[in-house]
Amino acid sequence: MAPAAGKPIPRATYRVQLNGAFGFDRTAAIADYIARLGVSHLYASPYMKARPGSTHGYDIVDHNALNPELGDQNAFQEMVGALKRNSLGQILDFVPNHMGVGGSDNEWWLNVLEWGEESPYSGYFDIEWDSDYRYLQGKLLVPVLGDQYGAVLMSGGLELRFDQETGSFAVWAYDSHKLPVRPQDYGIVLGDDHPDLERIGDAFTHLAYARPHQIPRAAVQKAELATLVAARPDVADAIAQRLTAFRGYSGEMESWGRLHELIGRQNWRVAYFKVAADDINYRRFFNINELAGLRMDEPELFDVAHRMVLAMVKDGTLDGIRIDHIDGLIDPKGYCERLVEAAGTPFYLVVEKILARHERLREDWPIDGTTGYEFANLMGGLFVDPKGEEAFSRLYAGFIGNDEPFEEVVRKSKIRIMESEMASELNVLSRKASRIARSNPATADFTANILHQALKETIARFPVYRTYVDGTGPTDLDRRDIDWAISQARRVAQGPDESVYDFLQRLLTTDLVAAPKSGYSHRQVTRFAMRFQQYSGPVMAKGLEDTAFYRYNRLVALNEVGGHPDHFGVSVSAFHRANQDRARNWPGNMLSTTTHDTKRGEDTRARLYALSEMPEDWERQVQTWSRLLRARRGDVEGTAPPDRSDEYLFYQLLLGAWPVELTGAAPDRIDQSAMTAFAERIVGAMTKSMREAKLHSTWAAPNEAYESAVVGFIHDALDVTRRNAFLEAFLPFQATLARIGMVNGLAQTLLKLTSPGVPDIYQGCELWNLSLVDPDNRSPVDYEARRTLLDEVEDVVERGAVAGLLERWTDGAIKLAVTRQALALRADKPEIFAAGEYLPLEATGERADHVVAYARRNGDDSVVVAVPRLVGRLGENPDWGNTAIPLPRGTRWRDRLTGKEVEGQDAVSLATLFADLPIALLSRDG
Known part of the structure; x- marks a missing residue:
């Protein structure tokens, strides 16, 4: 959807997680720093009054008051003033779906x-x-x-x-x-x-x-x-x-x-x-008792809850709003329309929405796009080698002793959620459906129990988080997904009679009341269809993201919010098509690589992608590590905890999150305190994984014996107080993978900062982000260290010595330099990135499959981006041979990363382009 005239579409955003330890005053203090990075907007986590001690702000108790733990009104105004002095706008994460309850605050x-x-x-x-x-x-x-x-x-x-x-x-x-x-x-x-x-x-x-x-x-x-x-x-x-x-x-x-x-x-x-x-x-x-859903479709509630946020839009404090959990609302489209109308002035509006692979964002919503989960997974897929899928799947199934397809893992996980944590909501839906059925003699024999079975089987196979039936009749997209789920549910052996699925299909699409004198209540049928949608979304979220993603560990870099672990790799052409579509239809869509909800940070994933290129080597490593660790614990049979799936996950977490400062170190030179701190991070991530998987332990009933055994396994693996054969075998492979991950990390940083859309930098991710699942991904950020490093990077850029930062890549200065330079170019050429064409550049030559290149063009001005992919197979010093990419018209170019001139006629060789850095960002130089 093209932005409305006068709408302030951000150039780039910087997400900050406010909490009691990092409130308005500390956010004001970094305004000059994030402005120097080159972003245009602060993207703030919710700062309305929340439950005391909230670390995230999503448990709001008063939408019209500031959170006192973040500071008072004066501190807030000082933050707003600091942003404006540094020419920064502000976007707020707003929570309309639910409030924090319990305690004594709401x-x-x-x-x-x-x-x-x-x-x-x-x-x-x-x-x-x-x-x-x-x-x-x-x-x-x-x-x-x-x-x-x-x-x-x-x-x-x-x-x-x-x-x-x-x-x-x-x-x-x-x-x-x-x-x-x-x-x-x-x-x-x-x-x-x-x-x-x-x-x-x-x-x-x-x-x-x-x-x-x-x-x-x-x-x-x-x-x-x-x-x-x-x-x-x-x-x-x-x-x-x-x-x-x-x-x-x-x-x-x-x-x-x-x-x-x-x-x-x-x-x-x-x-x-x-x-x-x-x-x-x-x-x-979802299933959080302390967060109660709001009926935001009620006009009075809408007006009350949005009084402060809309006032901030109207007075210019806010340039935009990010809507949290849009699918939780009973009528997302209607909500967005009401919000836009109530604001009375153009503003930037994006929604947190997770799209299935076949699903498109609804083009009739008056929004600028999503928060960018789909982009993170699209781009990440470029660095996953589809040629390795068969071998990777075989080694995974062989190691864990299970080859259950991901689709079945998801179905079982959703069933588990509907039979346990969210059973009550399904019971309520079943009773409501049976009341509707009893209102007409033709369907009066459909009991709550029969409908319960049919609803459960249908939701278990629902292909999207939810549909958007709203009383005006289902769209073709709604009907497609409902019909597909119903057709799959009909195939269940020993399921309910097929006639109940006929009724359910007509109920969910509201076809029951499409004709007059149907014998059913139009309001009850429509309301049921809309409430069903509010249930299918949380079941998908809890079943897929918070259960299946922790049970299926083939390549956990793919187990990301909005991700598709069964889809191994994205082609360059598919990446280009998605970018072209976004440039045409959603130029304001956010582009995210790390968020407060991601299960692994962007550079953690960048390392793990590389495993897809080396399945045979990966298998040898895993088997060796397992033998060494289990022998050390006296587990010759290999049957003691952790089970093989948790063990397989553990090795991936170690590789992905291994601290850069420990990369390349010998086991006997690793600081014990640093290793202890790292071990605790791994313990936290593994504990969450075990409980979310709900196989050996759960949050409600932790299995202390199993968890204790796994924690012991972790500490044994990371013990540096004595000789450790596991670490001796592990560290060389880790160092190799980290180097490949570094190149992948730089490549995805440049792609995000130059693709169509609004790039977002999650707090601290201008340096390497090797985080794990929350709360690890919400750890404090050392801004003083970043400010000092930025001073140095600016000097290095001025001297044209950025390439030298590769030799010290572990300190993150090279990533910071790429971020700063790409954002500076966005500021220099705003029209190219805001509204320019997106032109894929098809590489030629023997290494053509290993490069992604495109141009952004506006009139006679162009920018060219080129990054490598699947570099693990190329070795540490790739021979690009005759590989080249075409260039738009014009022969004089300058690499905005290195400062060097690049001579080219109709094409430029990759050997020239990547001579100093493994990525390139060219702009016309005359």
């Missing part, structure tokens, strides 16, 4: 707990008040307990308290989760021992007489109670005495009877966190 949520369906905020959340379970009728499940309810109750983990300042009562769980008591029940607490408390308690008990004004009336009575307590010590003492009646003795259930009865009367049901899988009755962000 006033909307606390009000819902207190007043139930009568709360003015109850319609803001996706709550199923009309449950089929009697014990949840009219109640909101609050799964915050770490043990069974009865055990927590008897241990004193639930306590009734009085807030003297507000005159209100609440049950507190673990001193942290506030569960307000219904004001109608205050009389039970206050009792009749004290005449004033009896009088006030009676007024609370009969609040129903004040309808529809019971909420403000209760506020008045609370204020009266608070005033009375403040003025009368005898009243305060009487309340304190009454509270003792609701306390019991540890281990004696009968003594807690009064508190249990009071809890039973509330609008909430407090429960063990594991109960959520079966009984949750509010929509969550």
Whole structure:
């Protein structure tokens, strides 16, 4: 979609993760540094008020207040001023889908707990008040307990308290989760021992007489109670005495009877966190109990939640917004349209959207593109050798003893999610579908159980995260994906009768109500189809990204957000076609290589891509390492933990994340403290992998014995206190792979910074990023070191000595230099990169398959980009022979990386182009 006139499309962005340790003041302090890098915009993580201690900002509790842990209003304005002084705009990551709940911070949520369906905020959340379970009728499940309810109750983990300042009562769980008591029940607490408390308690008990004004009336009575307590010590003492009646003795259930009865009367049901899988009755962000979904399609909620962010767009504080988890909203297109209309002024708008391989971003959405997950995987595929797939698959299956195809791994993983963590949501969908079916005699016999089976099998085979049926009839794209999933589900042996799939297909496409007098409710059918879409997305995310990606470890560089681990490599022509399409249709699309959500950093992946070029050597290494490590542990049979799949993953993590400062070191020269720190990073990543895979351990029920054995395996492998045969065998191969990864890393950096779209640099990635899954990828960034190195790099560039940085590549200066120079060229020639043509340059010669080249052209001006690929097969000093790339018209060019003139007529040889650096960025020199 072409940008609207006057819309501020960024030249390049720099993502910063704000938190309590890196707030507005520290962001202001790096404004000059990121401006010197050459970006045009700060891209900030959410900074609205979040749960205390939030490290990411996605658990917002107030959309219209700044997070006090990041700084106050003055600090925020100082940051805004620093950005403007350095000619930087700002893009904000905004979270409309959900809010942080639990604790005692979200006033909307606390009000819902207190007043139930009568709360003015109850319609803001996706709550199923009309449950089929009697014990949840009219109640909101609050799964915050770490043990069974009865055990927590008897241990004193639930306590009734009085807030003297507000005159209100609440049950507190673990001193942290506030569960307000219904004001109608205050009389039970206050009792009749004290005449004033009896009088006030009676007024609370009969609040129903004040309808529809019971909420403000209760506020008045609370204020009266608070005033009375403040003025009368005898009243305060009487309340304190009454509270003792609701306390019991540890281990004696009968003594807690009064508190249990009071809890039973509330609008909430407090429960063990594991109960959520079966009984949750509010929509969550995925399966996270502490993040409750919002009904952002409600106009009143939309207006309230967007008041501050839209004000910042209108006053120029923000140039753009990144929408988090767009697929969580019931109507993404409608939301984007409303947002654009409400802003009243052009602004840059991108959405976090994961696309399937066959899926295209909807062109009727009023947005500038996605946040770029698909680009990271597209570009990464260039460095994966498809010729090695067969051998790679064979060695992987042989080592782990399993050749199950990835498609089946995904299906089983999605089934696992629907039968455990997200079972309750599927039960709700099934019951809603059965109610619709019963409304018409033709389908009245489709029970909730039959529909449950059909829905589960359909979602397990859904080819995309979700469709976008919105009541106007399905698009051809929607119908294609629904029909495909239904057709695959029909093939299930011993599945439900095929007629139920006919009904389900018509229900999900809303064909049930396409004709008048259908016998079905148009609203119910449409609403069901839209709610189904809100469920299929989280199941895909949890089943694919957070389960299958940790079970299928063939080449984990491909197991990335938005990635396709079963697709081994991307051709140069496919890369060019995608770039041309983006240049035509989505020139504002973000281009990302690392984000706060990536499972491995860009340079970690760059190393691992190279394994695809050397399957036989990789197999020999893995077998050798396994024998050495298992022999050291006395595991001759090779059956002790870790299992073969986890072990195979471990070796890849070691290779990918091995610190650059330890590359090339002999085992006996490695600093023990540095190795200990690295080992802890690997332990963290492996622990997360084991629990996400849900095979040997889980987050809800960690298998301590298995995990402990794996941790021991890791520490044995990285033990430098004595001779280590494993490290002696490992380090030479690691050094070779790291060198190839360095070239891949430089190549993908230049491709990102020059391809059509808006390149984003994740914090610190101007140097090597060898991170693993979060929280490792959110580690603090040393900006002072980067500032010092940038000073040096600018001097090196001025002297035309960038090529010399290759000799010291481990310090990252060479990557910083490439980043700075490419961004400088984007600033010098903005029209070429913002709206210029994208022209593939087809290489010729014996090494043509090993180069990616293209030109960006605007009128008579051009820029040429060339990078190598699959360099592992070329050796450390490639012989490019007669390989050359064509050049646009003009004979005088200058390499903006090295500063050297490049002479060329119609073509230039790769031997000339890559004589000093393995990548080239040419611009016209006259």
